[in-house]
Amino acid sequence: EIVLTQSPATLSVSPGERATLSCRASQGISNNLAWYQQKPGQAPRLLIYSASTRATDFPARFTGSMSGTEFTLAISSLQSEDFAVYYCQQYYHWPLTFGGGTKVEIK
Amino acid sequence: QVQLVESGGGLVKPGGSLRLSCVASGFTFRDYYMSWIRQAPGKGLEWVSHISNDGSTIYYADSVKGRFTVSRDNDKNSLHLQMDSLTADDTAVYFCARVHDWGQGALVTVSS
Numbered sequence: 001e002i003v004l005t006q007s008p009a010t011l012s013v014s015p016g017e018r019a020t021l022s023c024r025a026s027q028g029i030s031n032n033l034a035w036y037q038q039k040p041g042q043a044p045r046l047l048i049y050s051a052s053t054r055a056t057d058f059p060a061r062f063t064g065s066m067s068g069t070e071f072t073l074a075i076s077s078l079q080s081e082d083f084a085v086y087y088c089q090q091y092y093h094w095p096l097t098f099g100g101g102t103k104v105e106i107k
Numbered sequence: 108q109v110q111l112v113e114s115g116g117g118l119v120k121p122g123g124s125l126r127l128s129c130v131a132s133g134f135t136f137r138d139y140y141m142s143w144i145r146q147a148p149g150k151g152l153e154w155v156s157h158i159s160n161d162g163s164t165i166y167y168a169d170s171v172k173g174r175f176t177v178s179r180d181n182d183k184n185s186l187h188l189q190m191d192s193l194t195a196d197d198t199a200v201y202f203c204a205r206v207h208d209w210g211q212g213a214l215v216t217v218s219s
Contacts, residue, residue, distance in 0.1 A: 034207055036152075044152065046207040055207075087152055091206075094166050096142065096154040 002026055002090050006099035012107040013078050021102045023088035025069040032092035035064055035073045038101075039084045047086070048073065078104070109133040109208040113201065116213030123193050127213055129186040129203030137161075137181035139206065143188050145199035146212075155201070156188065170196075193217045 003026040013019045023033065031051035036044035037058075046055045048064035051071060061076040075082055083106055088099040115127040129141075143155040156177040157166045165177055176189040186203055193215075200212040 043202055043209045043211050045209075049207055089152070094157065095168055096144075096157070098152040098154070101151050 001095060002029060002093055002097050004088050004090055004097055004099035006086075006088060006102050008102060009100065010103045010105060012105050014107045015080060016077050017107075019075040019078055019082075019104055021073040021075075021086055021104070023071040023073070023099050025071070025090060028069055029090045029092035031066060032090055033064075033066065033071050034089045034091065036087045036089065037082075037084045038087065044087060075104075080106075109205060111203045111205060111208065111210030113203050113210045113213035116201065116215050118216045118218065119193055120219050121194055121217055123217070124189070124191045125193065125215060127188040127190065127201055127203075127215070129210060131184045131186065131203075131205065134205065136179075136184040140164075141179060141186045142204045143177060143186075144202045144204055144209070145197075145215075146202070147196075147199040150199075153199075158186070190215070 005024045007022045033051045035048040037047045038044040047058050051066040052064040063074045065072045083104055085101045085103045087101045090097055110132045111129055113129045119125050140159045142157045145155050146152050155168050155171055158177045158179055162179050174192045178187045195217050198217045200214050202212045203210040
């Protein structure tokens with residue numbers, strides 16, 4: 001099973017600041033990684049797929065990147081609606097696995 | 108527009124059974140593999156099961172293997188999850204998913 005390790009578990013950021021979230025895979029997964037945003041009481045929403053392709057619902061301040069088995073989600077200037085939990089997911093190999101999540105909270 | 112609507116959740120006693128359903132619309136259901144993913148209260152996401160587009164390939168997480176059965180009806184655009192021998196650890200919101208599109212989920216609570 002491919003293990004995804006997200007860090008940090010909680011990120012406290014002021015509105016307008018930049019946030020950088022990390023997801024490390026235990027083995028190579030090519031670019032088969034997605035990021036999801038989840039707000040309380042809602043289903044996760046696809047944010048990024050193929051490591052760096054942004055879903056149409058989300059603005060350009062969200063950027064995904066990868067280097068080897070390290071994946072990064074950057075939010076350039078946090079808006080109030082961006083405070084949420086973010087999960088990474090690999091779909092390179094069964095079983096699908098998820099990271100433990102990063103909660104982005106208001107500082 | 109892809110729509111996935113789960114139903115069948117509820118309260119069940121330990122050892123009991125429940126059957127979840129997911130009705131799909133907005134895409135050609137028979138062309139896609141489908142998954143069930145769950146989220147226990149206040150916890151992260153756990154993949155539960157996958158079924159290929161024609162139902163010939165099925166996978167389960169170890170935590171549900173032997174107790175849960177996934178199936179699909181391509182003529183009715185529906186996906187099902189039969190859950191038997193339920194325990195408190197199965198308490199979660201269960202999401203039906205097509206690749207990266209998810210339904211809103213169905214809450215399953217296992218409690219006496």
